[in-house]
Amino acid sequence: MIKVVVVDDSAFMRKAISTMLAKDPEIDVVATARDGEEGLELIRKHNPDVVTLDIEMPRMDGLTALRHIMMEMPRPVLMVSSLTSEGAEATLKALELGAVDFIPKQLSKVSLDIVKIEASLISKVKIVASRRLIHSRPRPGVAARPATPLTVPGSAGYAPRAAAGAAQSPAKLPGGMVKRDVVVIGVSTGGPPAVQKVLSAFPENFPASIVIAQHMPAAFTGPFAKRLDGLCKISVKEAEPGDRLKPGCAFIAPGGKHLLLKQMISRVDLLISPEPASALYKPSANVLITSAAEAVGRRTLGVILTGMGNDGMEGVRTLKQKGGRALAQSDATCVVYGMPKAIVDAGLSDEIVDIDDMAQAIMNNLYI
Incomplete structure (x- = not known):
């Protein structure tokens, strides 16, 4: 069984996500939380395989909770994001911090459109649970891999950037x-x-x-x-x-x-x-x-x-x-x-x- 903890301040979203995931016999939603603080407690208690995490929540927001998860108990995290420019910026920051992907949500808490993400949600949970977590950021105390200057074989240097609309015929070397x-x-x-x-x-x-x-x-x-x-x-x-x-x-x-x-x-x-x-x-x-x-x-x-x-x-x-x-x-x-x-x-x-x-x-x- 794939254990999942759902963290969202909306009772509707907690219920909707839990209901969708429960339709797959290999997934078990072991707990739900209404904010980041409660979410961290339940993650420590249940040690889930995957966490779904809302971004905007009271007490502790999703980005703060994500930082704690990745530092203390890293595991696959799927962000639940609104389809707005503000939601996009926060979601992109979450992916940079270590979240593996995101699930779009409708802004209306009474909208039944949320069921449209059901198949994608189940698929993402099952796939990310089967993968070991990939860290693009070094862990505390671990030196980052030094950056190596890029080189171009066979070229003494780069050609200057062409102006917009310049012809794209291959350069002879x-x-x-x-x-x-x-x-x-x-x-x-x-x-x-x-x-x-x-x-x-x-x-x-x-x-x-x-x-x-x-x-x-x-x-x-x-x-x-x-x-x-x-x-x-x-x-x-x-x-x-x-x-x-x-x-x-x-x-x-x-x-x-x-x-x-x-x-x-x-x-x-x-x-x-x-x-x-x-x-x-x-x-x-x-x-x-x-x-x-x-x-x-x-x-x-x-x-x-x-x-x-x-x-x-x-x-x-x-x-x-x-x-x-x-x-x-x-x-x-x-x-x-x-x-x-x-x-x-x-x-x-x-x-x-x-x-x-x-x-x-x-x-x-x-x-x-």
């Missing part, structure tokens, strides 16, 4: 090498800290463009991009209609829509589209990677990071057929080894890389 100038990242559960770790390691004059499909609600992708932009040397923004690829800039696909690449005569444009409407995820890594493969072919490097399911596998298959390469995050460093496992099992991954080494691996693969 000594020895006949050709630069890959588009990095496409697909990521889901556990993604925000992983994406932050990779992007924050790149220098300001990173010589390729980056496009990212992170499974995330529409209210979250803007704050996510803004947060990354403030932490990284490269530019990071939520993709908008009219954007064009440029080196040293990362574009986050807007939640609820697809991001696609389109090759023009002398540039690569970004397209925002609701189609295909049938896609399981919006944004979809499959849709993004496939469009990149068709637009720029072998100049594309695909990267699949932590996440549930297999979104990105078919896109990477198309990419490999076009001569591109693909990297997969290692099992040991994924919060959920689903999306990377799919491309590894299908024989589509050229390298399996720990998240701490992913930025350098990307740099190593920019030149062919």
Whole structure:
């Protein structure tokens, strides 16, 4: 049995989450708490496998409680978050502090829409319970891994960042090498800290463009991009209609829509589209990677990071057929080894890389 403690100041939410989880015979909600202080007491008492944790609560809020959990008794924590810009900022902070994922909640306490998250909630609880907790932050008393300056094999230095709309033809290098100038990242559960770790390691004059499909609600992708932009040397923004690829800039696909690449005569444009409407995820890594493969072919490097399911596998298959390469995050460093496992099992991954080494691996693969 998977033991769960539910912490939420709303009696409705405590009941709703408990009722949904109780529908699975492998899950046992051993206790519920109305605030962070009571939650910590019950976690110490019951030693649950997973905790669901509200953010806004009296006495002790969710972020404070999360800090205590991660310092004293680390375990998988799913945040319960409102789909607002304020909720997004707090949730992103929670993921940085060690929460593995979040569950969206409706603002109305009487709304029956909450049942829409039932299948996702049960799935997330069962998957994160089966995984050992991955710490991206060093524990107290443990020195952080020293940062190693990134190097570009075969290059004496980076090319200066091109202006917006500059042509994306491959740069010719000594020895006949050709630069890959588009990095496409697909990521889901556990993604925000992983994406932050990779992007924050790149220098300001990173010589390729980056496009990212992170499974995330529409209210979250803007704050996510803004947060990354403030932490990284490269530019990071939520993709908008009219954007064009440029080196040293990362574009986050807007939640609820697809991001696609389109090759023009002398540039690569970004397209925002609701189609295909049938896609399981919006944004979809499959849709993004496939469009990149068709637009720029072998100049594309695909990267699949932590996440549930297999979104990105078919896109990477198309990419490999076009001569591109693909990297997969290692099992040991994924919060959920689903999306990377799919491309590894299908024989589509050229390298399996720990998240701490992913930025350098990307740099190593920019030149062919």
